Amino acid sequence: MKKISICIACYNESGNIKPISEAITALFSNELKKYDYELLFIDNASSDSTIDELREISSKNKKIKVILNAKNFGAYNSPYYGLLQTTGDCSILMACDFQDPVELLPKFVEEWEKGYKIVVGVKNKSKENPIIYAIRSFYYYLVKHFSNVDIISHYTSFGLYDKSFINLLASLDDSTPFLRGIVAEFGYDIQKVYFEQPKRKVGKSHHSLSQLYSAAMLSFTTYTTLGLRIVTLFGFIVALFSFIIGATYLIYKITHWYTFSAGMAPVLIGIFFLGSIILVSLGFVGEYVISINKRLMNRPLVIEKERINFNDK
Numbered sequence: 373m374k375k376i377s378i379c380i381a382c383y384n385e386s387g388n389i390k391p392i393s394e395a396i397t398a399l400f401s402n403e404l405k406k407y408d409y410e411l412l413f414i415d416n417a418s419s420d421s422t423i424d425e426l427r428e429i430s431s432k433n434k435k436i437k438v439i440l441n442a443k444n445f446g447a448y449n450s451p452y453y454g455l456l457q458t459t460g461d462c463s464i465l466m467a468c469d470f471q472d473p474v475e476l477l478p479k480f481v482e483e484w485e486k487g488y489k490i491v492v493g494v495k496n497k498s499k500e501n502p503i504i505y506a507i508r509s510f511y512y513y514l515v516k517h518f519s520n521v522d523i524i525s526h527y528t529s530f531g532l533y534d535k536s537f538i539n540l541l542a543s544l545d546d547s548t549p550f551l552r553g554i555v556a557e558f559g560y561d562i563q564k565v566y567f568e569q570p571k572r573k574v575g576k577s578h579h580s581l582s583q584l585y586s587a588a589m590l591s592f593t594t595y596t597t598l599g600l601r602i603v604t605l606f607g608f609i610v611a612l613f614s615f616i617i618g619a620t621y622l623i624y625k626i627t628h629w630y631t632f633s634a635g636m637a638p639v640l641i642g643i644f645f646l647g648s649i650i651l652v653s654l655g656f657v658g659e660y661v662i663s664i665n666k667r668l669m670n671r672p673l674v675i676e677k678e679r680i681n682f683n684d685k
């Protein structure tokens with residue numbers, strides 16, 4: 373009997389834990405009953421009652437495994453690490469908030485049985501804020517057009533991954549993994565399943581603007597040279613602009629020396645303009661340096677505090 377692993381990363385998901393575990397176990401009692409399964413929750417140091425709920429459901433069902441992180445290791449390291457701990461013939465990564473529809477899992481498995489090694493969920497519609505969706509669309513547009521890999525638009529890591537691909541993930545030894553980029557770079561035999569993303573069932577999103585910015589910078593600095601090229605282009609433009617202004621200023625001053633009195637205004641404007649360009653450029657370069665530095669430090673993806681049901685057969 374083939375075994376399917378479901379990996380769910382959670383952080384302060386009180387109210388979602390029990391419903392999603394019940395929905396998934398019911399799925400394996402009905403539509404996917406010919407498969408064995410394990411349900412792995414990896415918690416990122418939740419501060420609400422999430423951990424208590426995880427202890428409760430895992431005490432009643434030994435197929436539900438739990439990893440409790442020692443602290444919050446971010447929204448990308450934790451699920452990636454969770455995938456590496458799965459033992460199934462394939463593993464499905466999904467969110468805990470029901471925005472990744474449980475009813476798509478049989479479709480994922482069906483495509484996997486056809487021979488696809490990776491089956492990804494792609495949002496072609498969403499019930500989230502239309503402005504946020506538009507910003508995401510623009511972000512994917514930039515990454516796709518300036519990256520050397522074919523990033524899948526509106527794919528949020530929700531998908532099924534064959535054991536062979538999980539083994540590949542484990543071999544990368546990347547301390548700052550970005551699964552969406554890795555799938556685009558190394559993924560093969562990929563099938564897309566389109567869906568409309570629903571709203572969260574309970575609670576609110578924990579992805580702050582700073583986290584979204586960090587994710588955007590991680591993808592930009594890992595899979596594109598866009599930032600550095602923008603800096604270079606700005607440098608040429610500003611240099612040309614400064615040369616033209618400076619030459620015009622000098623010629624005008626020479627030819628109108630007897631009436632010319634511009635004061636310090638042009639100089640101050642030029643200083644502030646060049647200063648702002650320099651700061652923006654340093655910021656872009658700094659993002660690349662941060663990305664390189666994190667990889668060179670090679671820190672562990674996650675430090676575990678506790679495991680539940682991993683010794684039960």
